[in-house]
Amino acid sequence: SGYDDAFMAQLEGNLNPFFQAMCRAQTLQIPHKRSSMISLDSIRRDPRWRDPNLHEVISMLRHPMDPVKSNAAAYLQHLCYENDLIKQEVRQLNGVPILVELLDHPKAEVHRKACGALRNISYGKDHNNKMAIKSCDGIQALVRLLRKSSSMEVKELATGTLWNLSSHEPLKMTIINQGLQTLTDEIIIPHSGWRRRDSVDASKPLSAEWTTVFKNTTGCLRNVSSDGAEARQRLRESEGLVAALLHALQSAVINKDADNKSVENCVCILRNLSYHVHKEIPGAERFQEPHAVHLMRTVGHQKKKNEPECCAGKRPKEEWFSQGWKNGFMERKYSTLDLPKCAELIKGLDLLYQPEVVRLYLSLLTCSHNHNTLEAAAGALQNLAAGHWAWSSYIRATVRKEKGLPVLVELLRSDVDKVVRAVAIALRNLAIDRRNKDLIGNYALRDLVANLPCGQQHPVKNLEGDTVVSVLNTIYEIITDNPENARVFIQGHAVQKLVAINKSSQSARETKAASHVLQTIWAYKELRHTLTKAGWNKSHFKPTASGVTKKPKNGKQNSDDITLPLMEKNQDVYSTLESNDRVGDGKGPVVERDALQAISERKHFIRAGRPAVGLMDNKPPPLDSWV
Numbered sequence: 329s330g331y332d333d334a335f336m337a338q339l340e341g342n343l344n345p346f347f348q349a350m351c352r353a354q355t356l357q358i359p360h361k362r363s364s365m366i367s368l369d370s371i372r373r374d375p376r377w378r379d380p381n382l383h384e385v386i387s388m389l390r391h392p393m394d395p396v397k398s399n400a401a402a403y404l405q406h407l408c409y410e411n412d413l414i415k416q417e418v419r420q421l422n423g424v425p426i427l428v429e430l431l432d433h434p435k436a437e438v439h440r441k442a443c444g445a446l447r448n449i450s451y452g453k454d455h456n457n458k459m460a461i462k463s464c465d466g467i468q469a470l471v472r473l474l475r476k477s478s479s480m481e482v483k484e485l486a487t488g489t490l491w492n493l494s495s496h497e498p499l500k501m502t503i504i505n506q507g508l509q510t511l512t513d514e515i516i517i518p519h520s521g522w523r524r525r526d527s528v529d530a531s532k533p534l535s536a537e538w539t540t541v542f543k544n545t546t547g548c549l550r551n552v553s554s555d556g557a558e559a560r561q562r563l564r565e566s567e568g569l570v571a572a573l574l575h576a577l578q579s580a581v582i583n584k585d586a587d588n589k590s591v592e593n594c595v596c597i598l599r600n601l602s603y604h605v606h607k608e609i610p611g612a613e614r615f616q617e618p619h620a621v622h623l624m625r626t627v628g629h630q631k632k633k634n635e636p637e638c639c640a641g642k643r644p645k646e647e648w649f650s651q652g653w654k655n656g657f658m659e660r661k662y663s664t665l666d667l668p669k670c671a672e673l674i675k676g677l678d679l680l681y682q683p684e685v686v687r688l689y690l691s692l693l694t695c696s697h698n699h700n701t702l703e704a705a706a707g708a709l710q711n712l713a714a715g716h717w718a719w720s721s722y723i724r725a726t727v728r729k730e731k732g733l734p735v736l737v738e739l740l741r742s743d744v745d746k747v748v749r750a751v752a753i754a755l756r757n758l759a760i761d762r763r764n765k766d767l768i769g770n771y772a773l774r775d776l777v778a779n780l781p782c783g784q785q786h787p788v789k790n791l792e793g794d795t796v797v798s799v800l801n802t803i804y805e806i807i808t809d810n811p812e813n814a815r816v817f818i819q820g821h822a823v824q825k826l827v828a829i830n831k832s833s834q835s836a837r838e839t840k841a842a843s844h845v846l847q848t849i850w851a852y853k854e855l856r857h858t859l860t861k862a863g864w865n866k867s868h869f870k871p872t873a874s875g876v877t878k879k880p881k882n883g884k885q886n887s888d889d890i891t892l893p894l895m896e897k898n899q900d901v902y903s904t905l906e907s908n909d910r911v912g913d914g915k916g917p918v919v920e921r922d923a924l925q926a927i928s929e930r931k932h933f934i935r936a937g938r939p940a941v942g943l944m945d946n947k948p949p950p951l952d953s954w955v
Contacts, residue, residue: 382407382414386423389442394435401430401441408448415449415457424449424457425464431473436482439473443485446470450492458496467493471507474514480541487515487544494551504552504562512569515545520572521579535579538590546573546593553600557608564601564609564677571679573598577688586696595692595704598680602708605681606715681712681719683726690732699744706736706750713757724761733758733767740775748779749795756802769806769813776803777822781829781838793835800829800841804848811852818849818858827868843871 380388385407388400404423407414418424427449430442446466449457461467470486477483490507493499517523519542521534536542553563563569573594580591674682685708692705709732712723727733736758739751755772759765779791779799791799807814817823829842849855850869859865 382417382423383421386418386421386426389423389426389430394433394438397430397433398435398437398441401427401438401445405441405445405448408445412452412454415452416454418449419457419460424460424466428461428464428466428469431466431469436477436479439477440479440482440485443470443473443482443489447485447489447492450489455496458493458499461489461493462499462502467499467502467506471510474507474510480539483515483541484544487511487541487548491544491548491551494548497555500552500555500559503548504555504559508549508552508562508566511545511549512566512572515541516549517568517572519545520576522568522572522575535583536576536590538585538588543588543590543593546590546597550593550596550600553597557604560601560603561608563597564605564680567676570598570601570677571675574679574685574688577692581688581691581695584695586692586701587698591692591696592698592701592704595689595701595708599704599708599711601677602680602711605677605711606717606720609677681723683719683722685712686723686726686732687730690727690730690735693732693735693739699742699747702739702742702744703746703750706739706747706754709736710750710754710757713754713760720757721761724758724764727758728761728764728767733764734771737768737772737775740772740779743789745789745791745795748789748791749798752776752779752795752798752802756798756805759802759805765806765810765813769810769816773803773806773813773817773822774820776806777817777820777825780822780825781833782825793838796835797837797841800838800845804841804845807845807848811854814849814852814855815858818855818862823849823859823862823864823868827864830871840871847871 380403385400385403388396389404391397391400404418404427408418424446427442427446431439431446433439433442446461450461467490470489474483474486477486490503490511494503519537519539521536549563549569552559576594577591577598580586580588580594585591679685689705689708692701696702696705709723709727713720713727727736733755736751736755739747740755742748742751755768755776759768776799779789779796781791781796803817807817823846826842826846829838830846833839833842846869850859850866
């Protein structure tokens with residue numbers, strides 16, 4: 329006690345009453361009841377009381393007493409909550425480097441409070457704060473803290489800060505380079521339950537833990553996975569990441585818990601990693617379809633009835649391919665295709681495009697009510713069905729065999745614009761398969777047409793222009809080289825809508841897409857009698873001035889590869905700050921938290937009771953997207 333009194337006396341004049349009282353409360357060896365009497369209210373009644381200014385608070389971060397450091401950091405965390413001006417001033421007063429230094433402090437209370445302050449500072453539209461943290465090696469310090477700390481609260485703060493930092497484009501690759509494997513090993517794999525086994529049944533993996541740490545980490549990886557081809561490939565190759573994410577989603581489906589934010593993040597990551605997978609994975613050229621692509625489009629892979637799943641890494645790719653190519657048409661027509669040879673279990677990035685993941689995405693589309701999850705799951709199927717390589721053919725046929733087409737068609741009735749758009753493009757890519765095209769033409773055209781505007785009058789859904797164009801492009805794919813689908817389209821009284829769009833739409837892209845559909849319909853001479861009988865003539869099918877297509881010099885047709893960015897502009901994390909994620913009542917330090925058998929008869933298209941992309945010049949390639 330004598331030492332403490334002498335030490336505190338030495339501090340007189342150096343600390344304002346606020347910090348004096350807080351330090352005494354934490355350093356004096358007095359009974360709990362006496363120390364609890366030293367409250368903030370009693371301090372405020374002191375005539376010498378005044379709030380410390382920001383410069384004083386920052387200077388206290390370097391004080392030799394650990395309680396002073398932790399209290400100063402906590403006070404900064406409180407001051408920076410939803411206050412961009414204070415955050416800017418902290419940065420200008422060089423408070424950020426000091427807080428980053430404190431992340432390596434041995435005392436848990438100090439580095440915990442410093443991390444909390446950094447999370448609030450990193451939150452917001454001012455990316456200068458994020459760059460300031462990066463400039464003083466803050467990302468490395470946060471990763472080190474994740475590795476050394478066993479405190480769940482500290483891990484929440486560190487991953488939350490990384491989530492905020494990941495929303496700034498220039499920092500995404502830095503986070504990948506310095507923290508990807510740590511995030512995977514320390515958070516994703518343990519919390520997914522992938523490598524943990526049930527205590528009773530050792531062969532049974534445990535379910536995922538939907539913790540805040542897991543949510544923050546998947547949110548961070550969701551952001552960085554949108555950075556580009558290099559970022560996608562780094563995540564694909566991160567050992568255990570893809571398998572852990574798939575296991576987490578499987579446990580969500582099994583436990584009927586598919587609407588939480590972590591599930592949404594996991595699906596979005598996988599959708600991003602599926603983008604351009606047919607172009608970017610090593611050796612992708614070995615899986616490209618032969619020159620007789622038009623023949624491949626007439627058949628889908630027929631999977632054996634009792635063939636087990638290989639999504640969990642139970643069957644090698646060689647066995648999957650050999651079974652597919654031994655069956656019927658493929659064996660006779662495509663024995664020269666360069667098949668992949670693999671004697672090992674399927675693992676790593678190969679899990680992304682195995683046909684068995686189709687069942688997982690369809691399950692999410694069936695059981696989830698989270699619109700972002702629905703969009704991401706449909707987008708993943710869209711990406712996997714894109715491209716002219718062997719796996720895409722298998723994916724398209726597997727969606728049909730797993731009765732996934734009616735699931736997608738049902739979601740066309742959704743009132744959510746982005747869900748309709750993702751589903752429409754997925755159907756367009758799936759329609760590359762001839763059998764799929766016939767089924768989609770019979771059962772989806774009505775719902776596709778229902779999403780179209782009528783001239784300048786948009787339907788009740790008020791879909792965005794990109795979505796309308798996506799629907800038109802899907803219709804175009806369905807009726808191309810298929811006069812029967814075109815006949816169904818005409819019988820559905822859809823020509824009137826197309827003519828109205830072609831003549832009066834304010835969107836040049838909508839007009840062009842509608843024009844292509846009309847020209848395709850009129851090109852079927854066997855349908856002209858039906859059209860003229862209904863009152864239509866050649867003039868109705870001519871393109872308007874804005875819809876005229878100019879062929880490029882190389883003879884190839886153009887297409888806009890529409891993609892969906894992960895985040896909206898000026899948005900800090902994917903979701904804004906949510907009220908139920910805030911902790912604190914305004915009386916103390918407040919934490920700012922960052923704010924998815926072939927069908928041949930109509931009877932198979934039983935609709936569930938719940939409610940549930942690109943402009944082309946001619947025959948466009950399949951579109952991909954990321955979230």
